[in-house]
Amino acid sequence: MRKAECLKMQKISPTTKIAKLAKTTTSEKNYYGKAYKGLYHYYLRAVMTHDLVKISLFNAEWIKEGNKESQYDIFIDTEDCRYISAEKNKDGSVKSWRTAMINNLISWESYYYRSYKATSWSNEATDKKFRKALGQKGKAFQAVSNYQSNILAERIKKKEAKECAEWDRDMKPIKELPKNFKDWIRRKCIKDHFIFYRYSKNIKKGFCSLCNCEVDISGMEPKNNKKDVCPKCKSRVTFKSAGKIKTLTSGVAYAQMVQAYPGGHVIRYVRARMYYRRSEYWAPLIDIYEYRRAIHGNAAHSDYAWDKYKNKCMRWLPTMSSWYYDDAAVLYPRGINLLPNAEHLKEITKTQHQEISIGKWSKRMVRGSLYEKLANAGFYKLLCELINRYSWELEEFTEDSELHKALKLDKMRLKRLKAMNGGSRELEWLQTEKRANRIWPDEMIRLFSDAGYNTRTFSFISDHMTYPQIWEYLKKQYRDHGYTWDYTYTCWRDYIDMAKKLKIPLDLERNYKPKDVRISHNEALDMLQGKDIEAEARRIDRKWKKLKRTYPKLEKYEYTGKEYQIIAPKSTGDIVREGMILKHCVHSCDFYFDRISTNESYILFLRKVSDPKQPYYTLEVEPSGNIRQKRTTGDRQNDDFKDAKEFLARWQRAIQKKLSKEDKALGKKSNDLRIKELKELRKNGNRVWHGVLQGKLLADVLEADFMPVMQEAQ
Numbered sequence: 001m002r003k004a005e006c007l008k009m010q011k012i013s014p015t016t017k018i019a020k021l022a023k024t025t026t027s028e029k030n031y032y033g034k035a036y037k038g039l040y041h042y043y044l045r046a047v048m049t050h051d052l053v054k055i056s057l058f059n060a061e062w063i064k065e066g067n068k069e070s071q072y073d074i075f076i077d078t079e080d081c082r083y084i085s086a087e088k089n090k091d092g093s094v095k096s097w098r099t100a101m102i103n104n105l106i107s108w109e110s111y112y113y114r115s116y117k118a119t120s121w122s123n124e125a126t127d128k129k130f131r132k133a134l135g136q137k138g139k140a141f142q143a144v145s146n147y148q149s150n151i152l153a154e155r156i157k158k159k160e161a162k163e164c165a166e167w168d169r170d171m172k173p174i175k176e177l178p179k180n181f182k183d184w185i186r187r188k189c190i191k192d193h194f195i196f197y198r199y200s201k202n203i204k205k206g207f208c209s210l211c212n213c214e215v216d217i218s219g220m221e222p223k224n225n226k227k228d229v230c231p232k233c234k235s236r237v238t239f240k241s242a243g244k245i246k247t248l249t250s251g252v253a254y255a256q257m258v259q260a261y262p263g264g265h266v267i268r269y270v271r272a273r274m275y276y277r278r279s280e281y282w283a284p285l286i287d288i289y290e291y292r293r294a295i296h297g298n299a300a301h302s303d304y305a306w307d308k309y310k311n312k313c314m315r316w317l318p319t320m321s322s323w324y325y326d327d328a329a330v331l332y333p334r335g336i337n338l339l340p341n342a343e344h345l346k347e348i349t350k351t352q353h354q355e356i357s358i359g360k361w362s363k364r365m366v367r368g369s370l371y372e373k374l375a376n377a378g379f380y381k382l383l384c385e386l387i388n389r390y391s392w393e394l395e396e397f398t399e400d401s402e403l404h405k406a407l408k409l410d411k412m413r414l415k416r417l418k419a420m421n422g423g424s425r426e427l428e429w430l431q432t433e434k435r436a437n438r439i440w441p442d443e444m445i446r447l448f449s450d451a452g453y454n455t456r457t458f459s460f461i462s463d464h465m466t467y468p469q470i471w472e473y474l475k476k477q478y479r480d481h482g483y484t485w486d487y488t489y490t491c492w493r494d495y496i497d498m499a500k501k502l503k504i505p506l507d508l509e510r511n512y513k514p515k516d517v518r519i520s521h522n523e524a525l526d527m528l529q530g531k532d533i534e535a536e537a538r539r540i541d542r543k544w545k546k547l548k549r550t551y552p553k554l555e556k557y558e559y560t561g562k563e564y565q566i567i568a569p570k571s572t573g574d575i576v577r578e579g580m581i582l583k584h585c586v587h588s589c590d591f592y593f594d595r596i597s598t599n600e601s602y603i604l605f606l607r608k609v610s611d612p613k614q615p616y617y618t619l620e621v622e623p624s625g626n627i628r629q630k631r632t633t634g635d636r637q638n639d640d641f642k643d644a645k646e647f648l649a650r651w652q653r654a655i656q657k658k659l660s661k662e663d664k665a666l667g668k669k670s671n672d673l674r675i676k677e678l679k680e681l682r683k684n685g686n687r688v689w690h691g692v693l694q695g696k697l698l699a700d701v702l703e704a705d706f707m708p709v710m711q712e713a714q
C-alpha cells in the first residue's frame with residue numbers, strides 16, 4: 001500500500017450528528033475496568049478517491065472528550081484489492097500501521113470490556129458510498145468486513161492452489177496400480193481363506209477363496225466355521241456355509257510395491273481387505289487403500305500421506321518422513337530391482353505372507369552388517385524379523401565376523417536354526433539353551449516359538465521344572481483333557497499365583513504340576529472365596545486409587561431390555577463377588593483393574609431381568625461400548641450367549657446417546673490400543689496349537705469375541 005498517498009487523503013471529522021449521538025454513550029467502572037452503555041461505540045465516516053477508500057473510525061469516548069481525531073483510519077485500495085489500517089494517537093499522528101481486518105482491530109476492546117458489545121454507526125449516505133465502492137451489501141462496517149474477508153479468502157485460495165500444484169506435480173509420475181495387483185493381494189497377502197459351500201445332503205463341491213475356483217470336497221464333512229486344509233491348494237481354510245454369511249470380511253493385509261520414479265523410485269504402501277457377500281461369494285470385493293507414498297527421487301517432498309487437507313478434502317499431502325511409517329508389509333515382486341540387495345528381496349518374496357519393512361531394509365542392509373551375513377547364509381525369516389524391529393528392540397549382537405558367534409550361538413546350534421527355518425524366537429530359545437548348557441528338542445523349540453512363547457512366558461514355573469518338562473505337561477493336559485496350550489498356560493499361571501496367596505506348598509510336585517489344571521484352578525478359586533470379599537476389595541482399592549471415582553461414571557452404561565439387562569458395578573466388591581461366583585478370574589487378574597483405572601476398558605454385568613441378582617455373564621467393555629470379552633462360569637462361553645447378542649447390539653446403540661465427548665475420545669483411544677495389540681499378535685503369528693481352535697491365530701480368537709460399535713478407522 002502507498003502509505004504516503006494514504007496519509008495525504010482528506011481529513012475527516014465527526015459530524016454534529018455523530019457528536020450528539022456519542023453523548024448518549026456512557027461508561028462505568030466494573031470488575032474488568034470500563035463498561036460502556038449506550039447505543040454505539042464507533043462511528044464510521046469515509047472519503048474516497050478513484051481507487052482509494054479511507055474509512056475513519058471515531059471512538060465515542062474520544063468524541064465526548066471533545067477530540068476530533070479518529071482512532072483508526074482504514075485504507076482500501078479498490079484496484080489492487082489490498083488494505084491497511086493506521087492506529088492513531090489522540091493528536092492525530094500515526095501510532096502504528098496494522099494489517100488486521102476491521103473486526104479484529106476493535107475486537108480486543110469488546111473482549112476486554114466484556115459487558116460492551118462493539119457496535120458502530122454510519123449514516124445512510126456513507127453506507128451507499130461503501131456499497132458502491134466495495135461492491136458489498138449492508139451497513140458500512142459490514143461492507144468493509146465482508147470486503148476484507150473476501151480478500152483474505154482469495155489470498156488463501158491462491159496460496160493453496162500454489163502448494164497443491166506443487167504436490168500434484170510430485171504425484172503426476174505415479175501411475176495406476178498394476179492390473180494384476182488385486183489378484184496378487186488376494187493370493188499372497190490376505191491370510192484368511194475360506195471354502196464356501198451350499199448345504200445339501202451330500203456335499204461335493206465347494207469354492208476355495210484362495211484357489212479362486214470350485215474344489216472337490218466330497219467326504220470332507222464341511223461344517224460352518226470348521227478349520228481344514230483345501231484339498232487343492234493345501235492351505236489352511238475355514239468352511240463357510242454360504243447361507244449363513246451376510247458379509248464376511250477378511251483380516252487387514254499390508255502390502256507395498258516399488259515403482260520407477262524420475263531420478264529413482266517410489267514405494268507405495270497399501271492396506272487391503274476382502275469382502276465376501278452371500279449372493280456372490282465367488283466374486284469378492286477387494287478394498288485397497290493406499291495410505292503412503294515414499295519418494296526417493298526428484299520430488300519437492302519425499303514423503304506423502306493420503307490425508308485430510310485443511311478439513312476440506314482428502315488428498316496426497318507431504319508428511320514428515322517418520323520412522324513410525326516404516327510399516328512391514330508384503331512386497332510386490334515386480335520393481336524389486338530398483339532396491340538395494342534385490343537378489344535377497346526376491347528370495348523373501350517367495351515366502352507366503354512374509355512381511356518386510358523396506359524403509360528399514362534400505363537403512364540397515366549395509367555392507368558387512370549382520371543383516372548381510374544373515375542374507376548370504378539364507379536366514380531369511382530371521383533377517384526379516386530383525387530388520388522389521390524398532391531400533392530400541394534390536395538386541396546387542398556381537399561384531400564377530402563369524403555368523404554363529406555374532407548370534408551368540410555355536411556352529412551346531414546355527415545349523416539347527418537353519419534346519420528349522422527359525423526366526424527371532426527360535427534364536428532366543430537356542431541362545432537360552434546354550435547358556436543353560438542343555439540340549440532341548442528342536443520340535444519343542446519350533447512349537448513354542450510358533451505359539452509365541454519365550455522363556456519369560458514360563459517364568460512362573462521355571463524354578464520348578466525344565467522346559468522339556470513344561471512341554472510334556474502342556475501336551476499331557478491336551479491329551480488327557482483336551483485343553484489347548486493357551487488355556488492350560490493361563491489356567492496354570494493363575495493357579496500358581498493363587499496357590500502362593502493361599503500358601504499351598506509349591507515345592508511338592510503334585511502342587512505345582514496339578515493333574516487337571518482346570519480343576520486345581522477352580523479349587524484354588526473356591527478357597528480364595530473363603531477370604532473376605534470386602535478385604536480383597538479394600539486391597540484392590542488401595543492399589544488403584546482411581547477406581548472409586550470411576551464407578552459413578554459407569555451408571556450411564558446401565559440399560560434394561562425385555563429379557564436382559566446391563567448392570568454397572570457400584571464398587572470393587574461387586575466385581576470381586578461377580579468373579580468369585582462365576583469362577584472366572586476377572587477379580588483376581590490385576591490388569592482388568594488397571595484398565596478400569598486408565599479408562600481403557602470397564603467391567604459390566606449382563607444379567608437376566610428375571611433374576612437380576614444372579615451373575616450371568618461378565619463383559620469387558622471399551623468406553624465407546626465396544627465389547628472386548630464376555631465370560632461366564634469357568635472362563636467359558638456357552639451357547640446360550642447367542643440369544644443375548646441381539647440385546648447387546650441394542651444396548652450398544654442405546655448408550656451412544658448418553659456418551660460424552662470424553663467417553664468417545666477414550667473409546668477411540670481404547671479401540672486403537674486393541675487394534676495395535678491385535679496387530680502385534682497377528683504380526684507375531686501367535687497361534688493356538690491344540691484343541692478345537694487348532695491352527696487359529698490367537699488374534700482371531702480374541703477378535704471373534706469382539707463386538708464393535710465403531711467401525712475400525714480405515
Ligand SMILES: [Zn+2]
Pocket residue numbers: 208209210211212215230231232233234235
Ligand atoms: Zn484352495
